[in-house]
Amino acid sequence: MLYDALGPRARRRVTVWSVLALVLVVGLVVVAVRRLIDNGQFEAEKWSPFVDEPLVLQILLEGLRATLQAAAYGIVFALVVGTLLGVGRLSTHRWISWPCTAVIEWFRALPLLLVMFFFFLGVPALTGINVEPLWSVVFGLTLYNGAVIAEIVRAGVLALPRGQREAAHSIGLRDGQVMRLVLLPQAFRIMLPVLISQLVVLLKDSTLGFIIGYRDLLELSGTIHRNLDNPLQVYFVVAVLFILVNSLLSWVAHRVESRQRRKFGTRARIDDVESALGGGVGGTPVIATTPTPVGAGSAGGRT
């Protein structure tokens, strides 16, 4: 907290500021609404198709399905690839850990769109095999987010107390067993919130598909607003859809986190994971591409 419990004078001052701020915000809203009305954006014909035309809803739902489908494939593959790469980077064998490190750093430094273009344009040119837009999107999401998730996994494992590994070794487990049976299960529990916030990023990134011609929610909403001439309304509806789905994911992250805290007495050590994440491309934390979810931010925050 950057301020104390308010005294009488401070309360007066805050009230004055509140009124001023409210007037400003309301004023902005009024200007925006006036502008919308003046340009006929509230006219029934721009909004009614969402209710009256089953076809419009059907197309939107089809788009949402396509987007979620690409994201779902991406999530599954990225988790698998990410875990493998993360564990590989932690390997004691240099001939495993170095290539993994190189792959992780390389894909984290590239724009996702470029990776998708590689599958969409590059692979056909190189091999003559055409990659469908859906799979270009999925493979792009997999490689890019796999690299990010690999760093999350690595950070999660490194955040575990050293004693876990030592104890596991001392009862005679081999390296692979130590990782599989002792470290990974605990690491996944710690990093779940960070992981879920990365999945929100993945879901948002899956919308890049329309650029390479994947018929997803954005592509189809373009079709709708070109026919009905109501881009603002269509994009408003799409934005609401995204905010709902993503808020749901963030809410799950928040729930998982507070359950952890109840179950294990301490807060799941997300801070440890995040500070351990500090060793990415040139020492910048992965949180670069993984903004913590709305839920996780408030967990340790004191605003």
Place this chain on the structure above:
Amino acid sequence: MEAVIQNSELIRVGFWLTIKLFLIAGGGALAIGLVLAGMRVSPVPPLRWFATSYVHVVRNTPLTLVLLTANFGLPEIGIVFDFFTFAVIGLMLYTAAFVTEAVRSGINAVPVGQAEAARSIGLTFGQTLQLVVLPQALRTVVPPLASVMIALLKNTSVASAIGVGQMMQQMSTIAVRNPADVIEVLIVFALIYAALALMLSAGFRVVERRLAVAR
């Protein structure tokens, strides 16, 4: 390499547009993000509400949707700019939310005693924030800010979706014209982006070391 050499002029134009887009949008996002972070921790409830809901909405909306809305939606209400300006506005407003979160986490990392001490010598909220908390917060905020800025650099490629004549856009133009040279073009662009990202993070590390103080 022929395709790359033949099109070096196109690539050069796209490269400078990327840099320009990054610098303008990044500068704007820093300024807006700083103000929003101040609002998020302020004692005035409406300001807090506004900043919090802004961050929540933007974080859960894909950048592509923001850019499309700016590009196709704003002209509907009589706001017409060229592609580049729309791209700057979209990227700036989008990145500002992430800057806000980074700065807020930095503010939260400053020990409570600092703000308490500042209040006890009679500084107001604005003074506390400006003179005591923010200068210390900005130090811890450099690494996450670097990440946000690198993400912005990569996000400039998305701006091609709404038609800025920028690097990714140039790439697809070249790639479509010379299908045989697609791989070379892709690799050259990958190298350019990777080099820019590495340079950026190296730059931020220098800033971090300059600002670091022994505590």
